Amino acid sequence: xxxxxxxxxxxxxxxxxxxxxxxxxxxxxxxxxxxxxxxxxxxxxxxxxxxxxxxxxxxxxxxxxxxxxxxxxxxxxxxxxxxxxxxxxxxxxxxxxxxxxxxxxxxxxxxxxxxxxxxxxxxxxxxxxxxxxxxxxxxxxxxxxxxxxxxxxxxxxxxxxxxxxxxxxxxxxxxxxxxxxxxxxxxxxxxxxxxxxxxxxxxxxxxxxxxxxxxxxxxxxxxxxxxxxxxxxxxxxxxxxxxxxxxxxxxxxxxxxxxxxxxxxxxxxxxxxxxxxx
Amino acid sequence: xxxxxxxxxxxxxxxxxxxxxxxxxxxxxxxxxxxxxxxxxxxxxxxxxxxxxxxxxxxxxxxxxxxxxxxxxxxxxxxxxxxxxxxxxxxxxxxxxxxxxxxxxxxxxxxxxxxxxxxxxxxxxxxxxxxxxxxxxxxxxxxxxxxxxxxxxxxxxxxxxxxxxxxxxxxxxxxxxxxxxxxxxxxxxxxxxxxxxxxxxxxxxxxxxxxxxxxxxxxxxxxxxxxxxxxxxxxxxxxxxxxxxxxxxxxxxxxxxxxxxxxxxxxxxxxxxxxxxxxxxxxxxxxxxxxxxxxxxxxxxxxxxxxxxxxxxxxxxxxxxxxxxxxxxxxxxxxxxxxxxxxxxxxxxxxxxxxxxxxxxxxxxxxxxxxxxxxxxxx
Amino acid sequence: xxxxxxxxxxxxxxxxxxxxxxxxxxxxxxxxxxxxxxxxxxxxxxxxxxxxxxxxxxxxxxxxxxxxxxxx
Numbered sequence: 203x204x205x206x207x208x209x210x211x212x213x214x215x216x217x218x219x220x221x222x223x224x225x226x227x228x229x230x231x232x233x234x235x236x237x238x239x240x241x242x243x244x245x246x247x248x249x250x251x252x253x254x255x256x257x258x259x260x261x262x263x264x265x266x267x268x269x270x271x272x273x274x275x276x277x278x279x280x281x282x283x284x285x286x287x288x289x290x291x292x293x294x295x296x297x298x299x300x301x302x303x304x305x306x307x308x309x310x311x312x313x314x315x316x317x318x319x320x321x322x323x324x325x326x327x328x329x330x331x332x333x334x335x336x337x338x339x340x341x342x343x344x345x346x347x348x349x350x351x352x353x354x355x356x357x358x359x360x361x362x363x364x365x366x367x368x369x370x371x372x373x374x375x376x377x378x379x380x381x382x383x384x385x386x387x388x389x390x391x392x393x394x395x396x397x398x399x400x401x402x403x404x405x406x407x408x409x410x411x412x413x414x415x416x417x418x419x420x421x422x423x424x425x426x427x428x429x430x431x432x433x434x435x436x437x438x439x440x441x442x443x444x445x446x447x448x449x450x451x452x453x454x455x456x457x458x459x460x461x462x463x464x465x466x467x468x469x470x471x472x473x474x475x476x477x478x479x480x
Numbered sequence: 481x482x483x484x485x486x487x488x489x490x491x492x493x494x495x496x497x498x499x500x501x502x503x504x505x506x507x508x509x510x511x512x513x514x515x516x517x518x519x520x521x522x523x524x525x526x527x528x529x530x531x532x533x534x535x536x537x538x539x540x541x542x543x544x545x546x547x548x549x550x551x552x553x554x555x556x557x558x559x560x561x562x563x564x565x566x567x568x569x570x571x572x573x574x575x576x577x578x579x580x581x582x583x584x585x586x587x588x589x590x591x592x593x594x595x596x597x598x599x600x601x602x603x604x605x606x607x608x609x610x611x612x613x614x615x616x617x618x619x620x621x622x623x624x625x626x627x628x629x630x631x632x633x634x635x636x637x638x639x640x641x642x643x644x645x646x647x648x649x650x651x652x653x654x655x656x657x658x659x660x661x662x663x664x665x666x667x668x669x670x671x672x673x674x675x676x677x678x679x680x681x682x683x684x685x686x687x688x689x690x691x692x693x694x695x696x697x698x699x700x701x702x703x704x705x706x707x708x709x710x711x712x713x714x715x716x717x718x719x720x721x722x723x724x725x726x727x728x729x730x731x732x733x734x735x736x737x738x739x740x741x742x743x744x745x746x747x748x749x750x751x752x753x754x755x756x757x758x759x760x761x762x763x764x765x766x767x768x769x770x771x772x773x774x775x776x777x778x779x780x781x782x783x784x785x786x787x788x789x790x791x792x793x794x795x796x797x798x799x800x801x802x803x804x805x806x807x808x809x810x811x812x813x814x815x816x817x818x819x820x821x822x823x824x825x826x827x828x829x830x831x832x833x834x835x836x837x838x839x840x841x842x843x844x845x846x847x848x849x850x851x852x853x854x855x856x857x858x859x
Numbered sequence: 860x861x862x863x864x865x866x867x868x869x870x871x872x873x874x875x876x877x878x879x880x881x882x883x884x885x886x887x888x889x890x891x892x893x894x895x896x897x898x899x900x901x902x903x904x905x906x907x908x909x910x911x912x913x914x915x916x917x918x919x920x921x922x923x924x925x926x927x928x929x930x931x
Contacts, residue, residue, distance in 0.1 A: 209918045226916060228916065230915065231913065
């Protein structure tokens with residue numbers, strides 16, 4: 203009997219695929235949050251293109267999402283997505299990227315897409331480590347963390363990706379953790395619906411390769427409970443003293459602008475204005 | 481479309497106009513000497529023809545956006561010079577692996593490294609063939625005049641679309657910046673313009689990749705649920721990175737798609753070859769000097785012919801081998817230190833003498849007299 | 860009704876941890892993957908919050924709202 207009953211999101215999954223992530227990985231939670239957002243928006247899945255790069259996060263849409271998926275080189279997903287969106291603005295284009303993919307090797311594309319305010323939704327799975335290559339330090343790895351490439355502790359400062367997106371000009375920015383799967387669903391729906399560059403930072407657990415760094419090896423439940431205890435909503439941030447805020451994850455919808463012109467709209471106006479022999 | 485019959489224009493501008501005639505609707509590029517005029521002219525023209533221009537943050541994103549655009553259904557191109565090609569190489573590999581039709585114009589300049597932006601060099605001949613990792617084949621076309629920048633950009637789009645693969649237009653400073661009279665077609669409707677074959681039905685069981693006959697492309701937004709990846713994959717895009725047989729099929733289908741169709745892709749131009757004893761073998765801007773030399777030599781009743789490779793890759797080894805049976809000597813003229821020279825030697829395989837001749841100063845125009853003296857020395 | 864696709868489970872324990880009424884526990888039997896998937900101890904206590912479903916990284920547990928019943 204059980205074989206006939208499907209997961210409510212099964213229709214979005216490409217037949218013949220399943221999630222090959224490590225046990226407890228946040229990827230599947232974020233896949234669900236995204237698909238549930240699309241389901242709630244009642245969007246035609248065929249009208250959404252997913253683009254992803256290299257790293258564990260790249261495997262969230264590809265090949266599992268049963269629509270057009272483009273799985274590209276390390277760091278370049280946003281650049282590919284830009285070409286897709288500019289060419290067919292009717293498509294919703296969603297990029298999945300890890301923190302290394304997005305902010306190290308692909309950092310330039312990230313800030314410039316935000317600056318252009320092109321209508322893309324970028325979902326960053328920030329697990330604060332290079333998971334696919336087994337646990338090297340990323341630009342998001344907390345200071346002093348011991349990783350496989352920082353055996354004496356990480357000397358470098360960390361990127362705040364949401365701040366970066368905000369400064370670069372994104373019109374919608376939200377940060378949540380995998381613990382906030384419901385809030386993520388709502389914010390992802392808003393991001394996809396919004397015309398303009400939208401950024402979702404999803405703090406996620408890598409129980410295998412980051413878990414070992416913080417003494418929670420293979421322990422996804424403890425990592426997510428820590429997300430819960432460390433998170434503070436942006437609206438409550440003023441009540442925190444500076445001392446305790448360092449260790450906190452500020453969550454919530456950090457930017458939601460409505461006034462900024464979007465790139466594909468501007469280009470369409472220009473075509474109307476200067477078009478001759480199209 | 482241009483309604484006037486001729487224009488006195490730069491090669492780079494002719495290239496843009498050719499692209500528009502071919503149906504190009506997307507250009508992404510990054511400023512670089514000596515190719516910037518292409519981006520500049522595209523920025524004006526694309527929006528006039530219902531197309532898109534974007535100046536990206538770097539060359540990596542230019543080629544990436546072009547690939548994305550092609551998957552969204554547009555004929556798309558970028559233009560750069562050697563340093564930009566170097567930066568694009570990884571994503572060019574993805575374009576080859578995913579069988580993405582697009583055109584890359586390389587207005588070559590001096591190198592290595594930053595080199596000499598305004599000095600001509602055929603320095604990228606090999607880098608476009610083998611610059612990205614792995615085993616693959618490319619198509620490259622070498623124009624020698626603004627007229628050919630127009631004509632061959634159209635042709636480049638046609639073969640890119642037909643074979644679902646990137647095509648390089650290998651210009652250089654001389655051809656890109658040269659101004660000459662360019663004739664536009666009398667009747668644009670009579671031009672042969674080839675559009676890619678698109679998958680016609682989402683439920684089709686026809687393969688979408690890896691056919692030497694060229695598989696129909698599952699363009700985004702049509703319900704094809706395209707599964708596109710730069711990883712090793714099968715005819716439907718399913719990734720398989722552990723089975724050597726799948727990789728063997730992946731590489732051989734991609735390469736044979738081009739190699740099996742060499743007769744359709746390869747173009748050579750022959751002048752005075754019927755009775756030639758010495759042959760000047762050249763490509764691109766150098767072919768102008770070769771031709772000039774042949775004319776001078778013939779006036780002096782020296783039996784010299786010109787054998788020009790219009791397409792450099794795939795390499796016409798059979799054609800060169802056959803040609804070499806009837807000649808004494810082949811002088812390979814290249815504005816570099818011999819990038820196709822080893823290929824020519826290999827194709828000739830001892831049937832004639834093969835010698836390399838670079839300009840006396842790299843980057844300067846080949847002096848016809850300099851070439852002629854070398855011929856006389858050889859005789 | 861809670862459905863558990865036992866062989867899709869990788870045994871991470873997130874559904875058990877985040878069940879607010881503590882009606883999930885690791886079962887005694889290994890699945891195909893060699894881990895212990897969850898089982899429902901008392902379906903009548905289920906409040907249909909969907910935590911087990913939305914926190915499952917493997918799409919292995921889900922529920923249908925409206926009436927609770929343990930699917931064997």
